[in-house]
Amino acid sequence: MRITDVVEITKPIASPIRNAYIDFSKMTASLVAVVTDVIKDGRRVVGYGFNSNGRYGQGGLIRERFRDRILQADPDGVLDSSGGNLDPHRLWDAMMANEKPGGHGERSVAVGTLDMAIWDATAKIAGQPLFRMLAEINGARANPRVFVYAAGGYYYPGKDLAALRHEMRGYLNRGYNLVKMKIGGASIDEDRRRIDAVLDEIGNDARLAVDANGRFDLETGIAYAKMLRDYPLFWFEEAGDPLDYSLQAALSGFYPGSMATGENLFSHQDARNLLRYGGMRPDRDYLQFDCALSYGLVEYLRTLEVLKQFGWSASRCVPHGGHQMSLNIAAGLGLGGNESYPDLFQPYGGFPDSVTVDNGYITMPELPGIGFEGKSDLISVMRELAE
Numbered sequence: 001m002r003i004t005d006v007v008e009i010t011k012p013i014a015s016p017i018r019n020a021y022i023d024f025s026k027m028t029a030s031l032v033a034v035v036t037d038v039i040k041d042g043r044r045v046v047g048y049g050f051n052s053n054g055r056y057g058q059g060g061l062i063r064e065r066f067r068d069r070i071l072q073a074d075p076d077g078v079l080d081s082s083g084g085n086l087d088p089h090r091l092w093d094a095m096m097a098n099e100k101p102g103g104h105g106e107r108s109v110a111v112g113t114l115d116m117a118i119w120d121a122t123a124k125i126a127g128q129p130l131f132r133m134l135a136e137i138n139g140a141r142a143n144p145r146v147f148v149y150a151a152g153g154y155y156y157p158g159k160d161l162a163a164l165r166h167e168m169r170g171y172l173n174r175g176y177n178l179v180k181m182k183i184g185g186a187s188i189d190e191d192r193r194r195i196d197a198v199l200d201e202i203g204n205d206a207r208l209a210v211d212a213n214g215r216f217d218l219e220t221g222i223a224y225a226k227m228l229r230d231y232p233l234f235w236f237e238e239a240g241d242p243l244d245y246s247l248q249a250a251l252s253g254f255y256p257g258s259m260a261t262g263e264n265l266f267s268h269q270d271a272r273n274l275l276r277y278g279g280m281r282p283d284r285d286y287l288q289f290d291c292a293l294s295y296g297l298v299e300y301l302r303t304l305e306v307l308k309q310f311g312w313s314a315s316r317c318v319p320h321g322g323h324q325m326s327l328n329i330a331a332g333l334g335l336g337g338n339e340s341y342p343d344l345f346q347p348y349g350g351f352p353d354s355v356t357v358d359n360g361y362i363t364m365p366e367l368p369g370i371g372f373e374g375k376s377d378l379i380s381v382m383r384e385l386a387e
């Protein structure tokens with residue numbers, strides 16, 4: 001068996017929303033297909049992947065470097081020991097040949113996108129849902145029930161408190177019991193009014209998390225921590241620059257509740273530095289590393305090893321990104337849940353069509369691979385690319 005082609009297209013996922021750091025008016029995502037010569041149930045096996053929102057499409061890197069490394073690798077050298085399936089770890093090594101360590105830049109996004117497609121193909125060839133395959137490889141029991149939360153609460157032109165409340169009410173109506181909103185893109189007084197409005201709207205039906213998208217310096221972060229700690233928040237996310245571990249550590253001294261960060265750390269070495277120097281607390285804080293931005297699942301497995309060494313449970317991980325890849329990792333490897341964006345970044349985000357949110361949980365359908373075939377709007381764009 002062989003990988004016969006790797007295809008990429010950069011697609012717009014633009015929207016008028018803004019967080020405390022960026023707007024999404026020019027946001028794009030790479031969609032990739034890894035085409036194999038395997039025929040299963042009368043159909044060619046093609047694995048699909050895409051990168052999460054927040055980083056742009058990676059067509060340049062994929063076409064200039066990583067596609068060729070996959071296609072030029074010794075075809076037998078990237079198979080597993082049985083020779084009957086791809087080995088995502090060997091393909092990862094092939095992609096990363098002649099890449100220096102450190103300074104991860106955005107190649108981690110390019111590799112993460114391709115890695116997603118490789119795992120999709122691998123699980124399809126094995127005829128299994130990816131989450132079942134991952135549990136089996138790790139000698140663990142899969143748990144198809146995954147906790148999910150609704151991320152939104154963005155700033156956008158003309159959005160008033162009534163619109164923010166209406167948005168949050170919509171998530172509750174769809175079965176979520178944890179919602180997230182942006183902070184740090186307005187004055188602290190205005191953010192306080194926005195938080196009051198949302199807490200008033202959701203009452204006891206749900207919890208609220210807030211996300212500053214890395215906006216705050218230490219002084220502003222402390223001011224916010226003092227304001228936020230009076231509220232019963234689920235977590236306070238990405239207060240300061242993602243690489244400023246000492247700021248994160250200092251802020252935890254002012255914020256006794258749960259904090260969350262990690263969506264902009266793109267390697268297991270960066271994750272290790274966060275755990276070493278960021279003052280994160282394994283009994284209450286959350287880690288949001290997103291494999292689709294950070295060299296894929298092969299690297300995420302290394303990150304989970306780092307967590308173990310530092311005494312963290314995988315259940316403290318609730319990845320950023322709202323994609324089905326992380327849902328599979330959550331169900332297969334026991335993460336604490338996954339983000340979702342009920343109204344944003346379609347058709348890439350979300351769940352297969354048959355899936356509903358019930359009291360904050362979804363149940364994974366038994367679809368081969370990552371399960372993209374169960375999401376009709378997504379699989380139709382994917383098939384346009386490669387089938």
Ligand SMILES: O=C([O-])CC(=O)C(=O)O
Pocket residue numbers: 019053054151211213263320321339
């Ligand atoms: O607004 C964004 O860039 C997305 C984000 O931080 C999140 O989903 O946590």
Ligand SMILES: [Mg+2]
Pocket residue numbers: 211213237238263320
């Ligand atoms: Mg975030």
